[in-house]
Amino acid sequence: xxxxxxxxxxxxxxxxxxxxxxxxxxxxxxxxxxxxxxxxxxxxxxxxxxxxxxxxxxxxxxxxxxxxxxxxxxxxxxxxxxxxxxxxxxxxxxxxxxxxxxxxxxxxxxxxxxxxxxxxxxxxxxxxxxxxxxxxxxxxxxxxxxxxxxxxxxxxxxxxxxxxxxxxxxxxxxxxxxxxxxxxxxxxxxxxxxxxxxxxxxxxxxxxxxxxxxxxxxxxxxxxxxxxxxxxxxxxxxxxxxxxxxxxxxxxxxxxxxxxxxxxxxxxxxxxxxxxxxxxxxxxxxxxxxxxxxxxxxxxxxxxxxxxxx
Amino acid sequence: xxxxxxxxxxxxxxxxxxxxxxxxxxxxxxxxxxxxxxxxxxxxxxxxxxxxxxxxxxxxxxxxxxxxxxxxxxxxxxxxxxxxxxxxxxxxxxxxxxxxxxxxxxxxxxxxxxxxxxxxxxxxxxxxxxxxxxxxxxxxxxxxxxxxxxxxxxxxxxxxxxxxxxxxxxxxxxxxxxxxxxxxxxxxxxxxxxxxxxxxxxxxxxxxxxxxxxxxxxxxxxxxxxxxxxxxxxxxxxxxxxxxxxxxxxxxxxxxxxxxxxxxx
Numbered sequence: 038x039x040x041x042x043x044x045x046x047x048x049x050x051x052x053x054x055x056x057x058x059x060x061x062x063x064x065x066x067x068x069x070x071x072x073x074x075x076x077x078x079x080x081x082x083x084x085x086x087x088x089x090x091x092x093x094x095x096x097x098x099x100x101x102x103x104x105x106x107x108x109x110x111x112x113x114x115x116x117x118x119x120x121x122x123x124x125x126x127x128x129x130x131x132x133x134x135x136x137x138x139x140x141x142x143x144x145x146x147x148x149x150x151x152x153x154x155x156x157x158x159x160x161x162x163x164x165x166x167x168x169x170x171x172x173x174x175x176x177x178x179x180x181x182x183x184x185x186x187x188x189x190x191x192x193x194x195x196x197x198x199x200x201x202x203x204x205x206x207x208x209x210x211x212x213x214x215x216x217x218x219x220x221x222x223x224x225x226x227x228x229x230x231x232x233x234x235x236x237x238x239x240x241x242x243x244x245x246x247x248x249x250x251x252x253x254x255x256x257x258x259x260x261x262x263x264x265x266x267x268x269x270x271x272x273x274x275x276x277x278x279x280x281x282x283x284x285x286x287x288x289x290x291x292x293x294x295x296x297x298x299x300x301x302x303x304x305x306x307x308x309x310x311x312x313x314x315x316x317x318x319x320x321x322x323x324x325x326x327x328x329x330x331x332x333x334x335x336x337x338x339x340x341x342x343x344x345x346x347x
Numbered sequence: 348x349x350x351x352x353x354x355x356x357x358x359x360x361x362x363x364x365x366x367x368x369x370x371x372x373x374x375x376x377x378x379x380x381x382x383x384x385x386x387x388x389x390x391x392x393x394x395x396x397x398x399x400x401x402x403x404x405x406x407x408x409x410x411x412x413x414x415x416x417x418x419x420x421x422x423x424x425x426x427x428x429x430x431x432x433x434x435x436x437x438x439x440x441x442x443x444x445x446x447x448x449x450x451x452x453x454x455x456x457x458x459x460x461x462x463x464x465x466x467x468x469x470x471x472x473x474x475x476x477x478x479x480x481x482x483x484x485x486x487x488x489x490x491x492x493x494x495x496x497x498x499x500x501x502x503x504x505x506x507x508x509x510x511x512x513x514x515x516x517x518x519x520x521x522x523x524x525x526x527x528x529x530x531x532x533x534x535x536x537x538x539x540x541x542x543x544x545x546x547x548x549x550x551x552x553x554x555x556x557x558x559x560x561x562x563x564x565x566x567x568x569x570x571x572x573x574x575x576x577x578x579x580x581x582x583x584x585x586x587x588x589x590x591x592x593x594x595x596x597x598x599x600x601x602x603x604x605x606x607x608x609x610x611x612x
Contacts, residue, residue, distance in 0.1 A: 166542030166549070168497045171411075171466060175491070222502045251501055308518050308527055310460070310583070311415045312403075335409040335492065339501065342413055342462070342579060345531060346509065 063089075063116040065124075068278045069232045069270050071097040071209065073124065075117065077275060079245045079327040082109055082140060084181035089113045091140035091239075092272055095121050096229055098206020101130035104153070105227055105236050107144030111186030114144025129153050131204060133213065134192065135238025135274065136221045137164040138250070139176055146188035156204075157192035158215045158223035165191050196225060203230075216240070219256040220249065220274075234270040237263065243276025243286040246293075246326035246333060253298055253340040254347075260291045293322050297336060301344050311341050378438045379470065386434070386444055387482060392474060396483030400430070400457070402473045407490040408465040411497060413577045414489065418473045420457035424450070430457055432476040437575055439469035441538065445575035451567050452478070455525060458585040459568070462577040464538070467491045500535060500578045509533035509579075513608035515596060520588055520612050529583040530560055530596040532606055538574035555580045557599040563592035588612050 065073045074094030082088040088109025095117070096103045102121055108114040121129065129151040134142045136158070142165075145155065169189045177184050196202045196215040203212050212228040220239045227236040239248070240259055249256060264287050271283035300318040304310075315334040323329050383392065403417040418433055429452040435445045445463060465471070472486040500506055510533060517528040532555060535541070539552035552574055560568045560582065567586050580598075588594075595609035 162547075163503070163542040167540060170540070171497045174467075218502045218505065222504065252505065255502075308516060308529070311413070311462075312405075312417075315405075315409070334405075338410045338413050338415075342577070342581075345514070345581075346512075346533065346579070 063113075063120060065094070065120045066278070068094075068272060069234055072229060072232065072234055072270070072272075073097075073120070074272050074278055075120065076277065077109070077140065079275065081328070081331065082176070082179050084179075084183050087112045087116075087183040088140055088143060088176075088180050089116075091138075091274055092276070092278065093117055093141070093144065094236075094272065095124075095129075096206060096209070096211065096227075097125050097127065098209035100205070100207025101128045103131040103133060103204070103206055103211060103227075104129060104148060105133050106135055106141040106238070107132055107148060109140035110143050110180055110183045111146050111188070112183050114147025117144060118147050130206070131156055132190075133157070133225065133227055134161060135225050135227070135236065136223055137161060137168060138221070138239065139172055141238065141274070142189075143176070143187045145190035146186060149188075149190070154194050155190055155192045156194045156196065156202075156213065156225075158225045159195040159197045160223035161195065161225075162191045164221065164223050165189050216259055217255055218252040219259040220247070221251040224251070224259070232270060233268050234272065235263075235266065235268050236272045237274060239274035241271065241273035241276075241283065241286055242290060243273045243282065244327055245275040246329050246331070247290050247336070248332045249294070249336045249339050253294055253343055257291065257294050257298070260287055260294075263287055264291070289325065293319070293325070294336075294340075296322060297340055298344065301337065301341050302347075305341070305344055311338055314338075314341050378443065379436075379472075382436055382438060382443050386436070387474070390480075390482055392482040392484050394484050394486075396475065396485055399483050400433075400473060400475050400485055402471065402485045402487050404471050404487040404489050406488075408492040411466045411492045412464055412500065414463050414465040414471075415460060416463055416471060417460040417583075418457065418485075419459075420475070423456050424452045424454050426452050427478075429478050430475045431478045433457070433459070434472075434474040434476065435461075435463070435575075436472040436474065437463060437465060437469055438472070439467050440464065440575045442573050442575055445573055447571040449566075449569040449571075451565070453565070454567060454585070455587050456585065458527070460581075460583040461570075462581050463575050464577055465489050465491070466497070500541065503535060503541060506533065506535040506578055510535065511604065511606040513596065513598065513606055515594055515608055515610040517594075517610070522588055522591060522612075525585050525587045527583065527585050528594060529581060530558060530608075531579060531581045532558070532596075532598045532608075533579050534598075534600060536574065536576055536578045536580060553601055555598055555600050557597075558582055559597045560584070561595050561597075562586065562588060563590070564595075 077090040093106040132153045134157045198215045201214045210230045216224045272278040304314045315337045400420045408414045433448040475483045512533040514531045520526040537553040541550045558570045593609045597607040
């Protein structure tokens, strides 16, 4: 009997020990005046990293605070909440989700008590509804204990393509733009007009291999639009926020996808297969990206079936 | 008192076991014995029939929405001995019985590929049914994709806008030589899990049910398909045109819509 008890106790300690993140290790950086972000790690989501793999953060106005992406788990959402409270006691009036992926949205429930307006792209509610059961099932396993408390909260306010919405945080306006299908079919970007800072969501990956869950052609077009914007700071969905690195970041991502597109088109024209493409295309990009083996073949597969219809 | 404590601990321990996430994703009981009975009754199925056919599938589903699967035969079709059907079963999919290919004895060597949705760890099986009624199976284990990949489509609006558009693709054929051809039909192949933005309701399953491929009106391949098949269903196959003529594909979906396309050779 004692042995059983021992086993049970050590099992519970093991569970506690795997969640290493605490409020103190949750580092928040100020990008520019009043804009803060936590930089996600370039890892796959896990119990140990509590799904904190994407860039999430907040903007403080004179009147209130807007959260931009809420974290990869409920726990990350609570850490982000605590980080906000270290900077300001102003109310949290908006939680903006750049898109559906769990690393950007799973922290939403941590802000429920603040009764914010949840905002997303007009196609975000459908994207959540279509993926909810799949994400719930797989991320319970991926995140283990860190999944606890996670809820799927849909936006109460949506932004339509071609109709940007401006919100006011008090002497600070944010312009929210809904894009046509790119990284997903519901990408939203947030521009702080005061500092010309753009939150790209996953329209820009830096360092970590980008993942195409929308349209390869659409995303390449959107990247070209972003390249022509005059901006002081850019906060990518993954990687380092900066005033001077993002142009190169966009160029790298643009090169990656145009390389894939060019090489896949040749294979399709020659009646080649997805399997053939996934072993040949874009190999020269291998050392340019972290987590390359995890998503490169997936990007090829997803792009291939789209480029068949050109 | 002590006994009660132990009972509580045991109960909570078993609850912990029950809630272990692995079980939520991969069923602990293999489904195959039940599936076998449901679809093939008490007929014998020869397993690991690697002398007759091979199945290819990626070890890991890179994209849960698009998993390429190929089946090839190692023995040419002939009038008195041929593979009449190939049944594809994906054990852990919402609808495991995924496709039934009816094959002509005139196809030569069977070499067919399609694309399936695979959203969790599963066996993918190809069961060849010979003209004498015997059953022979090969299988592959496919690991689920990680991260943000979901079986739902990426761009529902684009898929719907193209609905019914078809392509027959092939290299320039030579009469009497085997040639690879691909039939693709643009169709969202809704499996009932997609959500409509405007009506705020789930969209009923709406998928391609049948693809009939004929050469000069003689059937080559006829496939019954279901919701496991990826958006924009694709069938790739090899055949030998013995005279010039027309390769034609007729598609019927679950709502009775029909689409067809042909290519002259």
